[in-house]
Amino acid sequence: MVSRRGPSGGPDPVALIEIDLYGELMIAASSAAEERLSTDRIDEVLRVVRRQRAEPAEGPGGPEG
Structure with a gap:
């Protein structure tokens, strides 16, 4: 059994x-x-879920910025 240190x-x-x-x-x-x-395979075993990167928000330098 793993015990936490402390009171x-x-x-x-x-x-x-x-x-x-x-x-x-x-x-x-x-x-x-x-x-x-x-x-x-490691990600599958560890049940890692990859998130899709969100598209960058339109801002300065964008089509309308």
């Missing part, structure tokens, strides 16, 4: 999540056919 004691929820994600990466790496996991 409150108890498990550190962030550390527990990191340990879980590390375990998921280890499982994925051990079952992969290739020597290394691709960046896309």
Whole structure:
């Protein structure tokens, strides 16, 4: 069990999540056919969601600026 330092004691929820994600990466790496996991596969295992970049707002230097 991972404990937080300080007077409150108890498990550190962030550390527990990191340990879980590390375990998921280890499982994925051990079952992969290739020597290394691709960046896309790592993102998939870690459930990374990529956001679309918003178009720049019209402003100075824009078509009407």
